Amino acid sequence: MRIGLDMMGGDYAPLEAVKGVKLFLDTVADVHLVLIGDEQALAPLLADARLDQSKYSVVHSSQIIGMNEHPTKALKEKPESSISIGFHLLKNGKIDAFISAGNTGAMMVGTFYSIKAIDGVQRPTISTPVPRENGTFGVLLDVGINADCKPENLVQFAILGSLYSQYILKIDNPKVGLLNIGEEEGKGNLLAQATYPLLKETKQINFVGNIEGRDIFTDKADVIVCEGFTGNVVLKMAESFHEVAVRRNIKDDYMDKFNFESYGGTPVLGVSHPVIIGHGISQATAFKNMIVLAQQMIQSKLLEKVKESFVAKEA
Structure with a gap:
């Protein structure tokens, strides 16, 4: 199980995101976290956290979508942003879920245009x-x-x-x-x-x-x-x-x-992959709980149940 986390999204990122990652990894063994963010900014924070390096990997992003930027314009003009990269990884099966406390509009636009709704929704x-x-x-x-x-x-x-x-x-x-x-x-x-x-x-x-x-x-x-x-x-x-x-x-x-x-964040229900959107002022506990929720959604096969339900409804 690979869960992607936008490390640059939110008012207190990346520090609180790293703290949330530590809270999660200190108690969970069977999840690999893909941390998406500026490697230079993350390196000292991850070193200080003393995380088990086998439990995470870092994907570099050189751009950040600000909270007040126009969602569609920002996603188009910032393909190397942490949100854009996260959706690219999710769409191509490199991660099983994507989490961000960044620009809510960009998360919604990315969800609808990258991974689409489940058939029938x-x-x-x-x-x-x-x-x-x-x-x-x-x-x-x-x-x-x-x-x-x-x-x-x-x-x-x-x-x-x-x-x-x-x-x-x-x-x-x-x-x-x-x-x-x-x-x-x-x-x-x-x-x-x-x-x-x-x-x-x-x-x-x-x-x-x-x-x-x-x-x-x-x-x-x-x-x-x-x-x-x-x-x-x-x-x-x-x-x-x-x-x-x-x-x-x-x-x-x-x-x-x-x-x-x-509870951390809210899942987008009705789309084909788990996407969880966090509050802009999320701190460590919220980040940890968003990762827990993503894990629960994957383990419970919730999206498969949704697909089955809407196929049955259409029939």
Whole structure:
């Protein structure tokens, strides 16, 4: 198993990326990491970390895509950037997964134009883990890349989220809920009203009906489906819970779970290879957890399950 990591992406790279690599390699033996970045910048940091050199290799990149650069333009004009090289390696089978906390737009453009969506998937999606009061996690999707959706898109998000919940979060027969402004069928805007009957008819999921905002952090649904505009608002609000707790010096185990570092990054679901996008302010723990997630996606054969599911749906 070979996992590629953009060492130059993120506000605290490459130092925090190297620290995350060390945290991971200190506990895992059967994964080879391909570290993509400026060799001159990485060399002293890797030497200080005293890593087992048999567990990683470095692929040099001479360019960096900045956080504020135009994604498409940057990928075209910077073929030697760490993100461009990462997608080239992934597309050509040199790595099994690619991770970056760099320019999110460039990661999305690279994903869509390098490795493509799985046959049958209309729109790939991104999700976020949802900490629940009982100590488990649910999953919310879409959380930002599909601000406007059609009902059929939300049905596919439900299928993708169910598979992720089953094979990564280890939830049997995950319950799917449609995020809405009321529990009753027929509630909501035109999108929600049109989506409900489609979800109800979809045999590949365990649809439990509408759920409201107050249900998000309970176990009423394991997979919560919405369009990316609403999902991103919920995500950013949830992240603020941890920030408020830190500012007010509130020590609470549950609030700690809203720290994005605890889960690292979000996978792009519905594409043919594992791609994980990290927060721009990712530090060591986040980088380590993104690598762990990539490992879980590969070991669980999640993408093979997605392909099988959409072949069955098309049939």
